[in-house]
Amino acid sequence: MPRIRRTTAAALAATAAISLLATACTGSAGDAAPDDPKARTTLTFWHGWSAPSEVAAIEANIRSFEAKHPNITVKTVKGITDDKLNQALRAGGSQAPDVVSSFTTDNVGRFCTTGALADLKPFLDKSGIDPAATFLPQMAKYTEHEGKRCAVPLLGDAYGLYYNKKAFAEAGITAPPKTLSEFDAVAEKLTKRKGDTYEQLGFMPNFQGYETTFEHYASQFGVRYFDADGKSALAGDPAVKALFTWQKKLADRLGGYERLERFRASLGDEWGPKHPFHTGQVAMQLDGEWRGKMASDAELDFEIGAAPFPVPDDQADQYGKGYLSGTILGIARVSEKQNAAWELVKYLSTDTDAVVSFANAIHNVPSTQAALKSPDLGDDPLYRTFVSIAQHPGSSHAPSSVNGGAFLLTAQDLGVRWEAGREKDLDAGLRKADAQVDKDNEQAR
Known part of the structure; x- marks a missing residue:
């Protein structure tokens, strides 16, 4: 699934919406989730996929999860934008999602610092999952911020x-x-x-x-x-x-x-x-x-x-490296069913059959080491080129930031002015960009 690039205004609006979560979310990320994951319950899962083939693929994985966890029913809501997601995470209540996915990898820093998504470390530790060993290292890196893990990767680009x-x-x-x-x-x-x-x-x-x-x-x-x-x-x-x-x-x-x-x-x-x-x-x-x-x-x-x-x-x-991005998966901090939600997150993100089947269906790169080595992974030469790029040690995503992707938009905007000839002095433009990024980050803290 391609990560459709947003306009500068839309991206800044999404970042601003996430920042409001800092005052809306309460409680410590380390709070123990009270629910019984073996009790009969219904989870709400919001995701951004909308194309029929993509929706069918994620639904197939949901059905497989439900077969393995007959006490848990999953209600999916497709085509969710980050704006809708941010509003729901801020508002909470019975209509809020329990599990969420986002295509906006750049927003991990904001999700983690505001408490919009729950800290996954207690869940990972309880399940004996080491993110650095389980996921592709570069993808494990872009789903945490300053040592805090509020998301895991669910396929990559x-x-x-x-x-x-x-x-x-x-x-x-x-x-x-x-x-x-x-x-x-x-x-x-x-x-x-x-x-x-x-x-x-x-x-x-x-x-x-x-x-x-x-x-x-x-x-x-x-x-x-x-x-x-x-x-x-x-x-x-x-x-x-x-x-x-x-x-x-x-x-x-x-x-x-x-x-x-x-x-x-x-x-x-x-x-x-x-x-x-x-x-x-x-x-x-x-x-x-x-x-x-x-x-x-x-x-x-x-x-x-x-x-x-x-x-x-x-x-x-x-040579061989490239830019990486991908879908992130997390548990809403406002969810009262976090233990059950973790079962779904764990299955979608770490079950090898689930990851491989989903990667093959929507033509994305697997995010776990085991899935990358699976004999069932698609063998199309074009696709395999990108699987190799993803595994190159030099491949990377931009670092996470307290201000989401705002610093990237500042650099991008400078690039547009520079190529158009509106920015005559590149060195001066870079200094102004630095000042703007630092100011934005300070205001976001």
């Missing part, structure tokens, strides 16, 4: 490079690029200009393009984001300046910001069959593991390949 094999062959390109200098040359070679637009664009580098965000690029550069004291480190991190410099140079090389933006505005929807990679308008695409299935469903008239996204030339030994 890995990002890499899709490429049009027909376009490669016509251009005499025999293999996907591994370094950014190679990538830039390939992107230019694949670009076919047509007047003030393009017949074919090698790659759309703009920060407002499909999945070409600052956060997704940053994993390839090894951006640090914060220093040892928790202060924003954008201006002092050479990787950040290298990222912005590379991106703008590539955009200029491919025709310039304005030409690229005009072309971008003419492209089809990211989630529909007219995606520009599907139509051949863009020859290479930064995207997640779901794109392979979507391309197959679109019945393209050319073969596609997948590989890790290239890395900076001075990090060539890190």
Whole structure:
């Protein structure tokens, strides 16, 4: 399932809504849950999946859980947005969910610090589950904040490079690029200009393009984001300046910001069959593991390949890594059925058959070590490329923050101003971004 990117305003609204939970949630995260998990009860599970195939897949796992726990009935509510989730967690009451999932991995820091989701450590300890050994290390890392675990991963996403094999062959390109200098040359070679637009664009580098965000690029550069004291480190991190410099140079090389933006505005929807990679308008695409299935469903008239996204030339030994994200799963702090809720969370997130079947059904990357090694995991070569990216030790997600993903939006907004030429002094822009991030984080504490 792709994590559909939100607008800046919507993302900030979601973060603000979570912050209100700090005054609404009461009690210690370490409180003992009073309910008997063996008693007959009904749990409410809210999730964001909405496509028929996705809903059918999660429902199949719920039915399997109920067969193993006949005393527990699960009522699912699909298509839940983070805004609705935040409101329910804040309000509590009989209509609030017991178990929740979210696609917004960036909000883990806020969920943990506000108490919106229960501390899972007592439950994990009681069940003898070591998150570091059970889950993929990088996914275990992005589901906790400052040592507090309020969520576990439920499948994940890995990002890499899709490429049009027909376009490669016509251009005499025999293999996907591994370094950014190679990538830039390939992107230019694949670009076919047509007047003030393009017949074919090698790659759309703009920060407002499909999945070409600052956060997704940053994993390839090894951006640090914060220093040892928790202060924003954008201006002092050479990787950040290298990222912005590379991106703008590539955009200029491919025709310039304005030409690229005009072309971008003419492209089809990211989630529909007219995606520009599907139509051949863009020859290479930064995207997640779901794109392979979507391309197959679109019945393209050319073969596609997948590989890790290239890395900076001075990090060539890190080739194979990529950006990671995924669904998070937790127990509502306001739930009065936390022991029963834990049984559902534990099953969905750690039962190997459940994780593998769900990963295969919705074409996501498994989040447990056992599921990744399962012989039943899908063996499609495109999909397996992303499974490998997810397991690379250099693959990463941005660090959790007390202010959710607001710091990422600040960096993204700077990137848009920089590529458009509205930010003339990059160093000054980075310093202003640092000041803004630190101010936002201080206000969120």
